[in-house]
Amino acid sequence: MARTRVKLHSAGVKDVFKQWAEGEGLQQGERVAAAMNASAPVESGALSRSHHAEVVHHPSRSVVQIGSDLDYALPIMVATGYAARALDSA
DSSP, rough: OOOOOOOOOOHHHHHHHHHHHHIIIIIHHHHHHHHHHHHHSSSSSGGOHHHHEEEEEESSOOOEEESOOOOOOHHHHHHOOOHHHHHHHH
C-alpha cells in the first residue's frame, strides 16, 4: 500500500488558527464565559462576574482560554460542573 505524505506550510497553518482564535474562536469563548457567569452557583458576587475569554498565542498554535482570576473558582467549577454545562450550552 502506498503511503501518502502531507507537508503543511506551518506558518500558514499557524496563521489560520490565529485568525480563527482572534475572530470566531474568541466570540465562542465569550459566549461560554457569559454562560458561566450566568450559571455560577451563587446569586451575586465576584464569582458570577469573574469569567472571561482570552486568546493565548503559543509558539505552535493559538488558543482561546476561558477562566477566572479568582483562586477559588477552579475547585467550584470542578465540584459543581457548571463550567462543563456552560460549554455544552454555548
